[in-house]
Amino acid sequence: MSMKIKHLFMAKKWEIAGSLLLLAVFVAPVLSLAGSETKIYVDDDASGTMDGSSSNPYDTIGKALSHADENTEVHIRKGTYKENIEIPKGVEVYGSDEDDVTIKADDDNDPVVKMNHKTKINKVTIRDGKYGITVGKDDRASIIKCIIKKNDKDGIIIRPADTNDKYIVNISESEIKDNGRAGIYSEKRKLSLIENSIIDNDSDGVDLEAGAEAWIKGNKIKNNNGSGLKLTLDKSEIWTKSNTYYGNDHEGLEVNAYGEAGRIDIRKSKFYKNDRYGIAKIQRGEFASSIWDGFTVQSDVIFWENKIGIISNIIKL
Numbered sequence: 001m002s003m004k005i006k007h008l009f010m011a012k013k014w015e016i017a018g019s020l021l022l023l024a025v026f027v028a029p030v031l032s033l034a035g036s037e038t039k040i041y042v043d044d045d046a047s048g049t050m051d052g053s054s055s056n057p058y059d060t061i062g063k064a065l066s067h068a069d070e071n072t073e074v075h076i077r078k079g080t081y082k083e084n085i086e087i088p089k090g091v092e093v094y095g096s097d098e099d100d101v102t103i104k105a106d107d108d109n110d111p112v113v114k115m116n117h118k119t120k121i122n123k124v125t126i127r128d129g130k131y132g133i134t135v136g137k138d139d140r141a142s143i144i145k146c147i148i149k150k151n152d153k154d155g156i157i158i159r160p161a162d163t164n165d166k167y168i169v170n171i172s173e174s175e176i177k178d179n180g181r182a183g184i185y186s187e188k189r190k191l192s193l194i195e196n197s198i199i200d201n202d203s204d205g206v207d208l209e210a211g212a213e214a215w216i217k218g219n220k221i222k223n224n225n226g227s228g229l230k231l232t233l234d235k236s237e238i239w240t241k242s243n244t245y246y247g248n249d250h251e252g253l254e255v256n257a258y259g260e261a262g263r264i265d266i267r268k269s270k271f272y273k274n275d276r277y278g279i280a281k282i283q284r285g286e287f288a289s290s291i292w293d294g295f296t297v298q299s300d301v302i303f304w305e306n307k308i309g310i311i312s313n314i315i316k317l
Helices: 003-035 061-066 289-294
Strands: 038-042 072-076 079-082 085-087 092-095 101-104 113-115 119-122 125-127 133-135 141-144 147-149 156-158 169-172 175-177 184-186 190-194 197-199 206-208 213-217 220-222 229-232 237-241 244-246 253-257 263-267 270-272 277-283 295-297 302-304 309-316
Touching (some): 113 119, 270 277, 277 289, 289 295
Parallel strands (some): 038 072, 079 101, 085 113, 092 119, 101 125, 113 133, 119 141, 147 175, 169 190, 175 197, 184 206, 197 220, 206 229, 229 253, 237 263, 244 270, 253 277, 263 295, 270 302, 277 309
């Protein structure tokens, strides 16, 4: 199999996998609601008898989670909940709507939400913590239709794991904005970032470390104070499609290379009005420039009005 055919095959594999994952985002909650054994309810206006039932909900999310075992769903009604929470393994948290349910840090020196293995959070606003959400080492998690904003450091920080489906982190249809550092920062692991708005963060919009495997599709990455998307070529396998990179203070996309082979593919995306390059290639060390053969920009990518240029030559640092 030629390298070109192999790369196209890998891109199609990721696209199919990403589409199936997005389908699961919509289907899985329906199936879960139909088959779950345990549901616990939360209402910040609750008083009197509280047992977590629909008619007698708990008044804090923390109380609900303390009674939640694996395969439990926690359903949160409209309100503002001033607390820091940790979601136990296998528990799913559902807000009634991301505009109606807010979790605001009680202790701003801690993350607002800590996610453990096989956890999910859906339709919640998360704000004012040290971090918005942390995903632990070797933990699989899904963050869906959430707003993560105004946290002191990263909106979402993801610790490392092996790059296989068992530990994948899915972030979809969420708004990640106005955080004090990156919108999303991840160490090496497998990720799916689909249809998010990542805007106005004080550092990079998204920052993925070396060795990441990722499918990045349909995101709007705008007006971040660093680069819109920062990637490392070394040992990474990253496929991107249909993203918009607009108005970022550095590059739309910054790709760093330290000397090891990897694969990054950019397809069907728009880069415009970024303050430096649309795409910058940064080589950090002395090694053969052939390492950049693993980085490709397809002909369907559009550039306009990036202040320094479209795609940089190799910048050696």
